[in-house]
Amino acid sequence: MGPGRKNTDACGTALIAPIKRNGAAAQVSSERPLPRDGSGALPEELQRPNVIRHGTTRLRLAQNSPPDAAQNVGSSVRFRRARSLLVPFPPCLAIVTQIVHITDVDQRPMTDAGIAVDLRGGVLSIGNFDGVHLGHQHLLKQTRRLADQLSGPAIACLFHPHPIKILRPQSVPVRLTTIERRAELMQPLGIDYLLVCQTTAELLSLTAETFFQRLILQNLKVAGLVEGANFCFGKARAGDTDLLRQLSLQNQLECQIVPLQTSGDQTISSSKIRNWIEAGDIESPIQLADYRHVISGRVVTGDQRGRSIGFPTANLGDIDVLIPPAGVYAGSASIGEKRYAAAIHLGPSPTFQSGQQGKVEVHVIGYSGDLYGSQLQVELRSKLRDVISFADQRALIDQLNQDVSAAQQLWLSEQKPQ
Ligand SMILES: Cc1cc2nc3c(=O)[nH]c(=O)nc-3n(C[C@H](O)[C@H](O)[C@H](O)COP(=O)(O)O)c2cc1C
Numbered sequence: 001m002g003p004g005r006k007n008t009d010a011c012g013t014a015l016i017a018p019i020k021r022n023g024a025a026a027q028v029s030s031e032r033p034l035p036r037d038g039s040g041a042l043p044e045e046l047q048r049p050n051v052i053r054h055g056t057t058r059l060r061l062a063q064n065s066p067p068d069a070a071q072n073v074g075s076s077v078r079f080r081r082a083r084s085l086l087v088p089f090p091p092c093l094a095i096v097t098q099i100v101h102i103t104d105v106d107q108r109p110m111t112d113a114g115i116a117v118d119l120r121g122g123v124l125s126i127g128n129f130d131g132v133h134l135g136h137q138h139l140l141k142q143t144r145r146l147a148d149q150l151s152g153p154a155i156a157c158l159f160h161p162h163p164i165k166i167l168r169p170q171s172v173p174v175r176l177t178t179i180e181r182r183a184e185l186m187q188p189l190g191i192d193y194l195l196v197c198q199t200t201a202e203l204l205s206l207t208a209e210t211f212f213q214r215l216i217l218q219n220l221k222v223a224g225l226v227e228g229a230n231f232c233f234g235k236a237r238a239g240d241t242d243l244l245r246q247l248s249l250q251n252q253l254e255c256q257i258v259p260l261q262t263s264g265d266q267t268i269s270s271s272k273i274r275n276w277i278e279a280g281d282i283e284s285p286i287q288l289a290d291y292r293h294v295i296s297g298r299v300v301t302g303d304q305r306g307r308s309i310g311f312p313t314a315n316l317g318d319i320d321v322l323i324p325p326a327g328v329y330a331g332s333a334s335i336g337e338k339r340y341a342a343a344i345h346l347g348p349s350p351t352f353q354s355g356q357q358g359k360v361e362v363h364v365i366g367y368s369g370d371l372y373g374s375q376l377q378v379e380l381r382s383k384l385r386d387v388i389s390f391a392d393q394r395a396l397i398d399q400l401n402q403d404v405s406a407a408q409q410l411w412l413s414e415q416k417p418q
């Protein structure tokens with residue numbers, strides 16, 4: 001799961017890898033299939049024995065890893081062998097994407113590369129962490145601090161899909177951030193593992209006490225917990241922080257409850273940020289919640305009109321995060337390792353009676369080249385204006401020149417050392 005600007009496909013990233021639990025063998029499949037060539041072999045990079053690429057992160061297997069360690073990357077994972085592998089600790093953030101079936105007490109979670117990791121003695125923070133905003137950051141930094149005190153890994157844990165998807169499928173909020181983006185944002189906070197557990201009806205029906213017993217005690221065997229003051233767990237969210245403290249005390253776990261972060265009189269939350277973005281307000285989340293909205297997607301073919309008016313626009317497909325309302329925005333785009341200023345148009349193009357709500361077009365300032373098929377990460381910085389139906393192409397081009405200049409200036413002003 002490639003955080004960042006690398007070509008995530010080349011990393012063989014698997015968002016979720018369900019485990020078939022029969023005997024020692026486990027079948028790993030993925031939400032996004034691992035790339036293979038025509039023969040079904042894994043790409044060369046994933047076959048290399050000692051280094052497993054992980055987006056911008058490289059997990060280096062311990063020197064004494066068995067030579068066939070890389071066999072664990074991909075479709076079939078042998079638990080006995082995998083369990084003996086060590087991920088050097090503290091490594092860069094690893095996204096443990098294997099679904100943990102919490103009834104399987106013996107199973108160790110696996111990294112997306114199929115490496116079993118031992119999270120025993122760690123400090124855990126459970127949440128959805130959508131946006132990894134200021135409130136989440138505060139919580140995760142505290143998780144790091146306690147992990148240092150207890151000499152264990154710092155672990156963030158989320159449940160995927162969002163529990164609401166199972167409880168009330170009609171009202172699932174569109175997410176702000178992909179799981180890989182969350183991991184990318186957690187890395188500088190000192191989190192070692194992002195554990196992604198599968199949400200099932202069975203899991204949601206566990207009482208708070210059983211949830212604590214199975215996941216926290218039996219499966220993860222953590223030494224400490226850090227949660228926000230509004231943390232709830234177990235069926236119908238019946239367990240609160242008082243119960244968490246009580247259960248932790250009974251089981252000799254360190255438990256810290258962190259007050260919620262506020263901005264003025266408002267609590268910072270993912271829903272609050274969603275409301276801002278849905279209103280086209282990109283700046284409040286940056287200023288008040290340290291959250292920058294990023295849209296990433298694959299460049300697809302559009303009407304091929306942009307180039308003819310001197311402003312080619314890369315059209316993004318496969319977007320699975322919240323798209324702000326129609327308008328013209330300033331921001332930046334990452335292509336490979338490089339970042340450019342960008343002018344972004346969201347929504348329909350009434351001047352040409354084309355496009356539709358949710359369309360994302362990015363003019364990358366100062367770039368020339370073919371982007372079709374590549375992955376683009378676009379960070380929004382500010383809304384410049386609403387979409388206009390221009391009387392003619394000349395008027396549109398004049399306005400585009402102004403938009404590009406505004407986006408460029410904003411970008412340059414932010415590159416200057418403060
Ligand atoms: C920064 C920017 C602002 C734009 N603003 C408008 C606009 O206000 N009204 C409009 O009809 N189209 C607007 N467009 C969209 C162009 O009409 C669109 O990019 C063009 O039709 C090319 O589309 P294509 O990439 O599918 O070929 C804008 C495009 C960009 C890059």
Ligand SMILES: Nc1ncnc2c1ncn2[C@@H]1O[C@H](COP(=O)(O)OP(=O)(O)O)[C@@H](O)[C@H]1O
Pocket residue numbers: 299300301302303304305306307308311312313314315362363364365366367368369370371372
């Ligand atoms: N500066 C740039 N910004 C965006 N796309 C560019 C740029 N330079 C070249 N391109 C290429 O041009 C394509 C967009 O041209 P355009 O005529 O708008 O076609 P389409 O309608 O298919 O998006 C992009 O997908 C990309 O491959």
